Amino acid sequence: MFQIADVWEKIKKIDSACEETLAGRPPLIPEIPARDILVMIPEKHPDKKGLSYREGQARLLHDLANIELQAMELALRTLVEFPEAPAGFREELAALTVSESQHLRMCLQGLEKLEHAWGFWPIHTVLWRAVSSNDSLLDRILIVHRYLEGSGLDAGDTLLRRLDAVAESAIHPILKTIFSEEVGHVEFGSRWYREICRMEGIDPQEDFPLRMQRLKSQLPKRIEKICRPSRLRAGFTLSEIEFLEDWRERSRQQH
Numbered sequence: 001m002f003q004i005a006d007v008w009e010k011i012k013k014i015d016s017a018c019e020e021t022l023a024g025r026p027p028l029i030p031e032i033p034a035r036d037i038l039v040m041i042p043e044k045h046p047d048k049k050g051l052s053y054r055e056g057q058a059r060l061l062h063d064l065a066n067i068e069l070q071a072m073e074l075a076l077r078t079l080v081e082f083p084e085a086p087a088g089f090r091e092e093l094a095a096l097t098v099s100e101s102q103h104l105r106m107c108l109q110g111l112e113k114l115e116h117a118w119g120f121w122p123i124h125t126v127l128w129r130a131v132s133s134n135d136s137l138l139d140r141i142l143i144v145h146r147y148l149e150g151s152g153l154d155a156g157d158t159l160l161r162r163l164d165a166v167a168e169s170a171i172h173p174i175l176k177t178i179f180s181e182e183v184g185h186v187e188f189g190s191r192w193y194r195e196i197c198r199m200e201g202i203d204p205q206e207d208f209p210l211r212m213q214r215l216k217s218q219l220p221k222r223i224e225k226i227c228r229p230s231r232l233r234a235g236f237t238l239s240e241i242e243f244l245e246d247w248r249e250r251s252r253q254q255h
Contacts, residue, residue, distance in 0.1 A: 001027055002073065005034040007108065007118055010069070014101045017076055018094040026080040032128065033073050037119035045122055051162055057171045058116035060159070064178070065107035065118065067152065070127040071185075072100035074144050082137050086199075089192050096185055103178045113170040126220050138196055142211055145189020146236075147219055150244075152182055153234060157227035183234050190235025209243050223252045 001017040004010050017027060032039075049056035075097035079090060108118055127148055131140060156179035163172055197204040212219075226245050232238075 001076065002030050002033040005036040007036055007069065011101050011105055014072060015098060018079065018097050021079045022090060022094055029077055029080055032125055038122040039125055040122035042124045042126060051166050054114055057169060058111055058114040059121060061107045061110045061114065061171060061174065062121050065104055066123040067127065068100055068104040068107060070125065071149065072097055072104060074128065074131060075100055078140050078144065081133065085137055092188055096188055099181065106174050106178065110170050110174045130218055130220055132218060138193065138211065139215060141189050141193045141196065143215060143219065145186055146193060149182060149186045149189065150231065150234065151222040151224060153186060153230040154224035154227045156182065157230055158224060183230060186234035205239060208240050221251060223248055
């Protein structure tokens, strides 16, 4: 599935890729998954129009489609690279992988309704590059589900508030559905992070800030304001949220 470039073909193949992986026949993990459109570092992407413009809404869906594509592939990658993970974790992760593909499909269909095509803008692979084959399972859960997807909750809260001032269009129900369901994806990470810590005899409250600091160099910068209500629903503790607020404030000051 990783070697398939066509985005629609990836969506079509994801169910069978999960089933094959759970059955002990995983796909090979490439350095970078194949893409059918231009990949470029974010700093070189063209400027964005505001959400009051049709093009601005399409660009947002295009960017979100790229995020969901990487989230889908990262979930499958974890399924492949950690065959020893608890069976319950792997079964839930397979279902989450398929959910990410459904979000990707929604974004692509929304793009079509807004009369823009996948590939109209370049994309990036920043999220994929945030993980490493040297990650432990706890590292991977923290990076993908608690940091990257957790940051998506913060960004989603901001975007939904901005959309309140924009006339109803195809983008509104898509974003509301995706950001609502992403809370469950992050909660999956919070719950299993604590469970794996328990299984390994680790105190999650002590581990979280230490692991975040250790992984800092491989994490993409995020400076969105922390959305406390969403984070709490997604299983974050107050001490974890306060740590992230302080961490991001320091990151914002450094920019």
